Amino acid sequence: MARKKKTWLTILGLLSWKPMSGYDIKKYIEIGLSHFWSESYGQLFPALNGLVDQGLATRRQAVSAGKRKKNIYTITPLGRSQFIAWLGGPIEQLSVRNEALLKFFLASKLSTSQSIHIIEQYRDQQRSLHALYLESELIYRRALENDELPEELASLIEWHKTPTQRDAKSNRQQLEVFYLTLRHGVLHVEARLAWCDEALSRLNGMSTRKEHGK
Amino acid sequence: MARKKKTWLTILGLLSWKPMSGYDIKKYIEIGLSHFWSESYGQLFPALNGLVDQGLATRRQAVSAGKRKKNIYTITPLGRSQFIAWLGGPIEQLSVRNEALLKFFLASKLSTSQSIHIIEQYRDQQRSLHALYLESELIYRRALENDELPEELASLIEWHKTPTQRDAKSNRQQLEVFYLTLRHGVLHVEARLAWCDEALSRLNGMSTRKEHGK
DNA sequence: TATTAATATATCTAACTGATATATAGAAGC
DNA sequence: GCTTCTATATATCAGTTAGATATATTAATA
Numbered sequence: 001m002a003r004k005k006k007t008w009l010t011i012l013g014l015l016s017w018k019p020m021s022g023y024d025i026k027k028y029i030e031i032g033l034s035h036f037w038s039e040s041y042g043q044l045f046p047a048l049n050g051l052v053d054q055g056l057a058t059r060r061q062a063v064s065a066g067k068r069k070k071n072i073y074t075i076t077p078l079g080r081s082q083f084i085a086w087l088g089g090p091i092e093q094l095s096v097r098n099e100a101l102l103k104f105f106l107a108s109k110l111s112t113s114q115s116i117h118i119i120e121q122y123r124d125q126q127r128s129l130h131a132l133y134l135e136s137e138l139i140y141r142r143a144l145e146n147d148e149l150p151e152e153l154a155s156l157i158e159w160h161k162t163p164t165q166r167d168a169k170s171n172r173q174q175l176e177v178f179y180l181t182l183r184h185g186v187l188h189v190e191a192r193l194a195w196c197d198e199a200l201s202r203l204n205g206m207s208t209r210k211e212h213g214k
Numbered sequence: 215m216a217r218k219k220k221t222w223l224t225i226l227g228l229l230s231w232k233p234m235s236g237y238d239i240k241k242y243i244e245i246g247l248s249h250f251w252s253e254s255y256g257q258l259f260p261a262l263n264g265l266v267d268q269g270l271a272t273r274r275q276a277v278s279a280g281k282r283k284k285n286i287y288t289i290t291p292l293g294r295s296q297f298i299a300w301l302g303g304p305i306e307q308l309s310v311r312n313e314a315l316l317k318f319f320l321a322s323k324l325s326t327s328q329s330i331h332i333i334e335q336y337r338d339q340q341r342s343l344h345a346l347y348l349e350s351e352l353i354y355r356r357a358l359e360n361d362e363l364p365e366e367l368a369s370l371i372e373w374h375k376t377p378t379q380r381d382a383k384s385n386r387q388q389l390e391v392f393y394l395t396l397r398h399g400v401l402h403v404e405a406r407l408a409w410c411d412e413a414l415s416r417l418n419g420m421s422t423r424k425e426h427g428k
Numbered sequence: 429t430a431t432t433a434a435t436a437t438a439t440c441t442a443a444c445t446g447a448t449a450t451a452t453a454g455a456a457g458c
Numbered sequence: 459g460c461t462t463c464t465a466t467a468t469a470t471c472a473g474t475t476a477g478a479t480a481t482a483t484t485a486a487t488a
Contacts, residue, residue: 004443004476006313013320023467033319036312040445045469068452070467087321087328091335094312095476098250099220100305101395105247106227107301108391114301121305172420177322180416181315184409191405195398202394206386218445218474237436254476259438282483284436309445 007043008051012083015057015075018158022048022071028156032178035133035185048073056082100125104199116203123196130189137186140179147171153178221257222265226297229271229289232372236262236285242370246392249347249399262287270296314339318413330417337410344403351400354393361385367392 010033014025022045029039048071051057056079063069075083100122107114139150147168149159157174160167224247228239236258243253262285265271270293277283289297314336321328353364361382363373371388374381 006311006316007443010316010320013316016320017323021467022469026467033316036310036315036319038309038311038445041468042446042470043444068467083320087317087324087332091317091332091339092313093339094310094314095252096250096308096310097220097252098308100308101250101398102224102227102247103301103305105250105391105395106224106230106297108387109231110301118301118305125305125307173322176416176420177319180409180413181319183412184312184315184406187405187409188402191401192398195401198397199394202390206390221475235436236438240436252476254478255438256440256477257475282436 005047007039007047008056009083009086010037010039011044011047011051011073012056012075012079013087015073016080016083019072019074021062021073025073031152031156032181035181035188051079055079112203112206116200119196119199119203123193123200126189126192126196130186130193133182133186133189136182137179140175140182144172144175144179149175219261221253221261222270223297223300224251224253225258225261225265225287226270226289226293227301229287230294230297233286233288235276235287239287245366245370246395249395249402265293269293326417326420330414333410333413333417337407337414340403340406340410344400344407347396347400347403350396351393354389354396358386358389358393363389 010029011025014020014028020028026039026041026044029037048057048059051073052059055076057073057075059071059073061069062072100118104115104118104122107118136152139152142148143150149157149171153175157171157178160171224243225239228234228242234242240253240255240258243251262271262273265287266273269290271287271289273285273287275283276286314332318329318332318336321332350366353366356362357364363371363385367389371385371392374385
């Protein structure tokens, strides 16, 4: 009954930017979208076949010097119109699966030290993530200030070096969307770290009772 | 190769609290875990059959007055030990699927007004959620202050009315875990709302150029 | 008396994840 | 010159999950 096909629409959205191979698409998603979305190979290639079958994209072979041949997919007008239609539609509620919280919840009848251990693992995970995100954030911020392309995005963004009024705006817009979606990730990680602090201090408050509650 | 079975472990975790029917489990997850976890009927009942087959839980029929008969599942020692083993293991990275962010990212080469519209939808969704969460938060906070059971949890928590030292602690602990996991949700919703403000102000800054950047 | 809501269990298709298989090309190490 | 490692590139499968829907029964409402 064609219930979702989010993978299809995600691919169409990326192809609406520029033609890409399956591998390109996977890398694009990993670098640009991993803070809030993911797609697996298991979905990607069947979806590409489906898109071609349904006339939403076309496939052609390309052999660039020194590389092995690859399939380049290009969006069709039909594909573009389906992408636009989806964009305009309602937005589905986001879904999360947070195993740390699940364990914390389910472990609550066991020892407090078990609960604390779970939160500490969670906090450590999020701290490493935070360090990574802040590094990227700095790079983007500098790039936006100096109108320069960070190397990591060199393969993803078509950067106009001749800064006409129009090109400069396009450059800025592309950087901006990477920056803003990363900021979304940063704010979430910080929320999680704040929660860990809050939870740890409450749990400590519970084990050492009669303390004045923070 | 039995790669995951998170549904199985979630069910075992809940059964480690008390025996329940499939329907009870579903409701428990919806009320208590929905901020960070979900399970569907499609997994739940086959999983319950699997648990019984593998000797991790037992099933018995119960007919309470005026209600239709139901199957009550009880965890076995084997089930409990598998649950404990999983709790002690490493915690998987959390996964998110945020369609709002996906659309925002993919729409970035279209008009700014399209992007703004997507963020506004997202913000409105999160605002309603925020209102709901704050209501619950207030209820829990009051419950914790007055050592009282909020009605919504009456079916989920076994509340000891005779407040021996030990029972009072159990009461508090159970409230605390509901409160803290809700707080996790609240902090996340607030992070999303903060992001919407940040994103909207940056997008407005871009469309009305020459403004002094905030 | 009819309809709706809540309780309770079950099933199916479509979608998705993660692991793994396969192959080519360039780089690194020895 | 040979092996090994990494990056590029595509593909597939088994296990897992989501979401819709079917089906009864009892209680509440109109």
